[in-house]
Amino acid sequence: MGVxxxxxxxxxxxxxxxxxxxxxxxxxMFFRKFFWDFVGGILRNPGGIQCVHISPISWAFVLMSRRPSPRARVFITVIVKVPFIQIMTTIVGFFILALEWPLRPVKGTxxxxxxxxxxxxxxxQAILALLFYQGTNASLWSLIAAVFYIRALTLGESIGPWKEQRGTVGQV
Incomplete structure (x- = not known):
């Protein structure tokens, strides 16, 4: 078996x-919602701030208007009003893709x-993606990849220099 x-x-x-x-x-960027909005109130783009509450008497869903917590004002600003976190996640994601599937200027550096x-x-990337609702799965898998890289470091693995495959077409 292999290693x-x-x-x-x-x-x-x-x-x-x-x-x-x-x-x-x-x-x-199109559906702006931060992940922790269920703590204070649900923020939706067309409907404004809403909260779904279950009535203990009839078990029916009642729509109640409630303001989100003042502590969530930062999240509302950088995720809902201006998609700064989503833009930063895009930039970091593209940079990691350029490292992992190496672009020519990055190869061998x-x-x-x-x-x-x-x-x-x-x-x-995991921290950034955890802040908005659509990025929670990407956050989880980024953490798993980071743990795998930590395991590779503890085993002493390294990424060697890039080797160009030189050969002629049709040669086996």
Missing amino acids: LVWNELSRYVSLTASAYAVWASFWG RFHRSIPLRIFLLAF
């Missing part, structure tokens, strides 16, 4: 998580071979 190469496994999980984070941030940089970027 599991943890940095390759984490590379594939990181590619998937970053692609999903970019996709979720695009959806988050110190940044491309740095596992701690990838752990930091994945943790940052």
